[in-house]
Amino acid sequence: MKRSQHRSNISGARRRVCRVTAAALFATAGMMLPAASTLAQQPTKVKIGLMLPYTGTYAALGNAITNGFKLAVEESGGTLGGREIEYFTVDDESDPAKAPENANKLIKRDKVDVLVGTVHSGVALAMAKVARDNNTLLIIPNAGADEITGPLCAANIFRTSFSNWQPGYAMGKVAADQKKKTAVTFTWKYAAGDESVGGFKEGFEQGGGKVVKELSLPFPQVEFQPYLTEIASLKPDVVYVFFAGGGAVKFVKDYAAAGLKSSIPLVGAGFLTDGTLDAQGDSAQGLLTTLHYADGLSNPKDKRFRAAYSKAYKAEPDVYAVQGYDAAQLLNTGLAAVKGDVGKRGELVAAMEAAKIDSPRGPFTLSKAHNPVQDIYLRKVEGKENKVVSVAIKGLTDPARGCKL
Numbered sequence: 001m002k003r004s005q006h007r008s009n010i011s012g013a014r015r016r017v018c019r020v021t022a023a024a025l026f027a028t029a030g031m032m033l034p035a036a037s038t039l040a041q042q043p044t045k046v047k048i049g050l051m052l053p054y055t056g057t058y059a060a061l062g063n064a065i066t067n068g069f070k071l072a073v074e075e076s077g078g079t080l081g082g083r084e085i086e087y088f089t090v091d092d093e094s095d096p097a098k099a100p101e102n103a104n105k106l107i108k109r110d111k112v113d114v115l116v117g118t119v120h121s122g123v124a125l126a127m128a129k130v131a132r133d134n135n136t137l138l139i140i141p142n143a144g145a146d147e148i149t150g151p152l153c154a155a156n157i158f159r160t161s162f163s164n165w166q167p168g169y170a171m172g173k174v175a176a177d178q179k180k181k182t183a184v185t186f187t188w189k190y191a192a193g194d195e196s197v198g199g200f201k202e203g204f205e206q207g208g209g210k211v212v213k214e215l216s217l218p219f220p221q222v223e224f225q226p227y228l229t230e231i232a233s234l235k236p237d238v239v240y241v242f243f244a245g246g247g248a249v250k251f252v253k254d255y256a257a258a259g260l261k262s263s264i265p266l267v268g269a270g271f272l273t274d275g276t277l278d279a280q281g282d283s284a285q286g287l288l289t290t291l292h293y294a295d296g297l298s299n300p301k302d303k304r305f306r307a308a309y310s311k312a313y314k315a316e317p318d319v320y321a322v323q324g325y326d327a328a329q330l331l332n333t334g335l336a337a338v339k340g341d342v343g344k345r346g347e348l349v350a351a352m353e354a355a356k357i358d359s360p361r362g363p364f365t366l367s368k369a370h371n372p373v374q375d376i377y378l379r380k381v382e383g384k385e386n387k388v389v390s391v392a393i394k395g396l397t398d399p400a401r402g403c404k405l
Helices: 003-041 059-075 096-109 121-134 165-177 191-206 225-234 245-257 277-284 300-313 319-337 345-353
Strands: 046-052 083-091 114-116 137-140 157-159 182-188 210-217 238-242 266-269 288-291 372-382 385-396
Touching (some): 046 096, 059 083, 059 300, 083 096, 096 121, 121 191, 137 319, 165 266, 165 372, 165 385, 182 191, 182 225, 245 277
Parallel strands (some): 046 083, 114 137, 182 210, 238 266
Antiparallel strands (some): 372 385
């Protein structure tokens, strides 16, 4: 064989080997492609940032909200809108000064799709500003700061609780209807307290009453005695207060210990006695409050919710658990409408705006400012329950003053 032919045969053999090897590699790659494609199509989890108080005065409230939210997710098969959920948690410590940094951690570091929080109105106001700046979807499961559904209202901000004005206004109307003529108000000096007593004053004075003194002390101070002495000297027909958590426990006990409970009726927004009755004991018996939730509502949804919550957490649910539960229900409505695609923000928001939530509190819709339009109940403490007495105001809508939506 000539040398040139030999080289030609070797070259041809090499080409055949290369073709066979390439074909084998291509076939192997082809076999792998469906698996890779399937992997690529797996939807990522929806990232939920829970920014709530887990220590301090409002720790029990933050935990109840978290429990309620997670219960709704579990009832939906561990998903919302068909998407699995991944939680990122930050303890906001009820500290407004830390709120911007904490919210930005969740948004920029953890890249959450939805921010959920919080309890303290001052913290929530800072969260709302961060959410507006970053166009992050925010669902507020408690804080009732009027400004959030007023001047700070936005397409990406929703609330599943109340405005501070709502229960205060309702109790003002109730007190006026009871022919009370004079009132003293008392609260911590912060957004929630100021707006709650403002709502009471509006409802009370519309009905012919007069607020003769507005008392306040810095949050979270609980040295109430000097104020109780002043209330005793003023002798109003009724005292309206806004306190919650540990502060509510101490105030109710101090009020009774001062001998005022029997002489001057004490009323308040429902947070005074929600989640606090075990600690308040006999001091709370007979107190009247107004809120969007009560014991003994007896609607089918509430019965199922209470049974499921008690089974899951070995505790009785309160209004905070309901608000967390409904935050997840609202988000589920939006995600279901877009088949879990959080990128379809416009459609998601539109579905949330149009939602009718089957809540344990009773069905509610959302106002144009994204605040619940809901019944406010008059409740009376009986034993360890805030028993419903009547509907104080049906379908009450927050006025949303200053909202430009």
